[in-house]
Amino acid sequence: MTMIQALRSAMDVMMEKDENVVVFGQDVGYFGGVFRCTEGLQKKYGKSRVFDTPISEGGIVGVAIGMGAYGLRPCIEIQFADYIYPAYDQIVSEAARLRFRSAGDFTAPIAIRTPCGGGIYGGQTHSQSPEAVFAHVCGLRTVMPSNPYDAKGLLISSIECDDPVIFLEPKRLYNGPFDGHHDKPVVPWSQNPMGEVPEGYYTVPLDKAAIFRPGKQLTVLAYGTMVWVCEAAARETGIDAEIIDLRSLWPLDLETIVESVKKTGRCVVVHEATRTCGFGAELVSLVQEHCFYHLEAPIERVTGWDTPYPHAQEWAYFPGPARVGAAFKRAVEA
Incomplete structure (x- = not known):
């Protein structure tokens, strides 16, 4: 699998396993996401579990926090990491603190997927790597995979986690490995031991290098x-x-x-x-x-x-x- 296929497989596995898992964000439904990570999921699971949202990152995260507190497990997409800042207050002031503020009565089991980094000549509005501003925040988990196997296992762990997870996806790795110099893949993931991805359920720990x-x-x-x-x-x-x-x-x-x-x-x-x-x-x-x-x-x-x-x-x-x-x-x- 490519990383895109692995991420899609993780969401598919979890939606089939747990009816409380929902997927939403800008263009993730009918269109399948700007990078096609959610392609086919709406057709399989319906518009009530995979749906498009307005262009409102704060709204997307705010709705996810309410859903999570109610018992659902949202896996949401922010189209580019550069666009996540309008939702920063919701993430930091609400999602990250909910468990502590409620003495454990409520949690925010939210996986926030977002593509990060360069490789598409997107300039300063489509290429940022904001991991440090999230790793600094108590109550958040911050994850960034380097290969398809880890991407799937980490995303499944993130969806199952009772704490909010910032799941950063390097765009340059979406379609295969490269030689370190160029953005084009040099070998198929299937030929790379790190890229062999099981079709079913498995997890990768969120705290292990x-x-x-x-x-x-x-x-x-x-x-x-x-x-x-x-x-x-x-x-x-x-x-x-x-x-x-x-x-x-x-x-x-x-x-x-x-x-x-x-x-x-x-x-x-x-x-x-x-x-x-x-x-x-x-x-x-x-x-x-x-x-x-x-x-x-x-x-x-x-x-x-x-x-x-x-x-x-x-x-x-x-x-x-x-x-x-x-x-x-x-x-x-x-």
């Missing part, structure tokens, strides 16, 4: 598209890098990170989002706090620019194998 590539020379912390960029950098530099795919940004699997850094003594953090106050800053702080006496070199950080997202220059904006590989070399040679 994966060792994407074992290694001994340095630890690489990445998620989403950057996992593949880091793999390309390791392959091209010949450095024996252990790449940890965080998958879940919060809750964070700190145990796996610490174990790896203590083993390698070196660490490189990579993400596509802008550098200042990005999630990488939290990762650097945690590694410094827990692994200081095991570090043999300064922690490296490779990110997007501190600038509004460039349109025509987005492939220069992305951390690519060259920039990431240079950081690998600095860490190993220090």
